[in-house]
Amino acid sequence: MSMFDKTTKMAAVLKGHPKAKEVLESFGLQCSTCSGAKHESIELGATNHGLDVNELLTHLNALFDEPPGK
Structure with a gap:
């Protein structure tokens, strides 16, 4: 399941x-703690910080694959 995308x-x-x-x-x-988060x-955010947006999305969306309580 993928919850977040690049526009989130x-x-x-x-x-x-x-x-x-x-x-x-x-x-x-x-x-x-950043006012720009809204x-x-x-x-x-990834671009502004020199990060690979696809790698960041992979890690964020992997959270939804974890069993509850982990």
């Missing part, structure tokens, strides 16, 4: 899964 806003990512913050931080993204898409 970072604020929606943070609300979309309880472990999303951990994934974003593992990529060096501090979206939970307006910045995953693609724009």
